[in-house]
Amino acid sequence: MPKYDIVVVGAGNAGMSAALQCQLLGLKTLLIEKHNLPGGAATSFVRGRFEIDPSLHELCDYGPADNPGDVRTMMADYGVKANFIEVGECFRCVSTYRDGTPMDVTMPAGIEAFIDKMEFYVPGSREKMTQLFDLFQEVLDGIAYITASRGNPDKAVLGTTYANMLKTGAYSTQEVFDALELPERCQDILSTYWSYLGVDMEHLAFIHYAAMVHKYTSRGAYILKHTSHELATAMVERFRELGGDVWFNCRAEEFLFRGEHCCGVRTNMGVVDCNYVLANINPDIIYGTMMPKELVPEREKKLSAARDRKIGGRMYTAYFCLDCTAEELGIHDYTIFLPGTADSPTEYDNIMKGMKYNNFSIFNCYNIANPECSPPGTCLCGFTTFGSPVDWNDLKQEDYFRFKEEGIDKLLANLKEKLGFDLSGHIEEIEICSPWTFARYLGVPEGGVYGYEPRDWDGMMARMQMIAYDYPIKGLRPIGAAGPRGDGYAASMICGRLMALNALLDLKKWKEEGGKA
Amino acid sequence: MAKLNVTISADPRIDMMKFATMAKVREEAIQAAPAKEVSGVFPINENAKALHPDYLDLVVDSIIDRGEAQAKTFVLRRKDGAPLPYFRAGQYISLKLPLEGSFVTRSYSLCCSPKAALEGKYAITVRANPGGFAADRLLAGLKVGDPVISSGPQGFFYYEKLRDAKHVVGLAGGSGITPFLSLAEAIRDGVENFSLTLLFGSRDEKNILFREELDEIARVCPKFKVVHVLSEEEKEGFEYGFITAELIKKYAPEGEEFSVYLCGPEAMYRFLKPEIEKLGLPERLFRRKLIDVTKTPWDCEGYPQEARGRSFTILVRQGPQEWTIPASADEPVLVAVERAGIKAPSRCRAGECGWCRSRLLSGTVFIPQDNEMRRWADVHYGYIHPCCSFPTSDLTLEVPGEFF
Ligand SMILES: Cc1cc2nc3c(=O)[nH]c(=O)nc-3n(C[C@H](O)[C@H](O)[C@H](O)COP(=O)(O)OP(=O)(O)OC[C@H]3O[C@@H](n4cnc5c(N)ncnc54)[C@H](O)[C@@H]3O)c2cc1C
């Protein structure tokens, strides 16, 4: 069995990115993945004559060539090539304003266009919206600065260059909106994006929200021409080209330690020795099931207890392969948000109360952004909502199939009622994925693909500032959506890269200390 | 960018110090929590594992000899009799069989009601297949109490309310009856709710598999009806000949949309394809069980005839291991891997499930069009499904690991 500098466990977005970065840094890297294909959530499946992307609606932070985002830059650095397609408009949202009037808005990409359209829906909002976007920009720059400083920013620079970020950074989005005196309807329209982070506006840090909305509006959103599996395969093949090894259907069962140093991984394909492990696995799973209990640091036990299983994004989705075109069904938008109301705390609570109360869904029609994603004369659509442990914890196997179908039936009825889209009589293939499905394929707790909720004290910026404290185990760092940058393709990839760089620093340090490596 | 002066600086609710204390606030929240042992066990994940195990360790509970139908039903259970993963009527399991130094997989439709799983039982029926490798060995060798390794339930040949018509016309031939028995029992048991009219082709009356079971379900369950179609015997009470478009129309519900499900041998599928086209059904109303990989790839369109009958060498890699093995152009790559005794994953053996997905590092293969169901990027980057890829040169192949 060869020995590796680094073993990356799990070829999710974070794992693939980490593996590429490690190999580029000249570390001998092994990437293992418990499934027989890479990507984690970034994957695809085939049903009949269709290939379906189960996760990606909108890749944040890719951007056009003349305004590249972090993901575009990262792919260029890694030498990964894939066919990215811009999605076009930001979203349509059909819901109810908090004042009770019906909402049906379509927001375009591009900051000016976004502000113009907001002025159209909420006359007189231009000035406040402009201020808000300026603030977004500053926040974004500030985060980039803090990321570059690896959690050690110069306080003086922060205080002068990023003063407004400092002012707003510790507050919830709702608090900042109120302080800015943003018109309520503007707030309602802007709140649409909350579900991408899984925390309602009262508990979601402004800084996190600001960064995301600014990136989507300024750089647009992207998808892959041939599903996320295209990107995952491109990343893995590039990693091989750089000299990395990839083992599929290889599952890490246990992390091995020499003293307090992680020094290997036991897998179904044997024991692999290494100097460092980057694990694309949720920390609760690692500490609870994959390493000796006595080696789990006190602080990590406390961190886990403080988070108290506040898992984000327990996905509940359905995919429809239809034997007619989007045009024939009257569908013209790529992403349509269909929350029960624009009041995000209420929506959040209803989701947590289970499908009986949950009125939230997102409807996508992939052909609008990517006309060739399905055979001529057909189209591909999908629903996304969230599951609650109330429904899925104690559900019996014999009720499972019917239960997951009934929830989607409800969303279909809602779609017909609110938008007049009637999919019945056109469904050629259908697949429904519940939190059980995501738990099965990703191994994430409760099928939650957003890691821990970036809620209140555990927001993204607070995590970023504490990177130096959050990884006390020598030679083992969890990476992924549960990490400092939170959920999403972009955040997970950035996290993977960041931790690869940290691993290199650790290895260098130990070498200098004459210890390990 | 012009520096803005956000008016919130004047807002008394905004405290500038708060940013500086963010990390402190977080640390306090963490320190206030108890240092209790982390549990990595989540009910949703446990449920998912129970429903989709890596493998099932089963034993043969009992055997029913089907006499002149030349088949045996094997009832399987766990050693301790605990419930088995629930399934959707029409799904199959893939057995992992250690036969003569090889590990081979064979899929069998579950031919029992999903309710049986709750009682800890699965039933499969194996029909004789003279000249085949596994079926006859199972029929001759498998005894009560023998261990059997199986996958969990698999496949997409099941009723889906949101997609299918309320009435299904089933077309079965030979051992293709097995999933329909499961569907019929599921309807009888109230697990499924649709009408099934089954046209079942057999050679002659004594050759009909599950005759009594099917007739009994039809007797007690008004939603299920079976029509026996005999190809070699003309007899009162039976249809004679082959299943045709005419016959389907004769028994299909009138003036009502219906779905057609087809499960039978390759020859039946080839015969029925044009017949079904005559019905003019949209694709969504026609479901068929997988088409087995052809035994005669050289009859397929596009086959490079010069490869036929040749012998090749495959360099197989699996993680840190490596083997050089012989292969025949006339057999799928998976068979060569199995013959060599290598444990590599596979399930459907028909190109559909993707379980066998492997990286072709060098060499060329032929893939019959009927079994080409790979993802776009897999085609683009050279991943193949060895179960339905025939070697047409020497190969270097990287196969995934296994879990048993
Ligand atoms: C329905 C849905 C819609 C989404 N929409 C979007 C969107 O529009 N935009 C966006 O940016 N994000 C979206 N996301 C979120 C995004 O996909 C995730 O946040 C992100 O991909 C998480 O990446 P990750 O690296 O943390 O891990 P994962 O994708 O969870 O990958 C972890 C990998 O590790 C492997 N693994 C786990 N345990 C082991 C082990 N013991 N041994 C070996 N391997 C192991 C797993 O098999 C998996 O491949 C969506 C997700 C879903 C499911």
Ligand code: FES
């Ligand atoms: S075993 Fe299913 S695709 Fe090969």
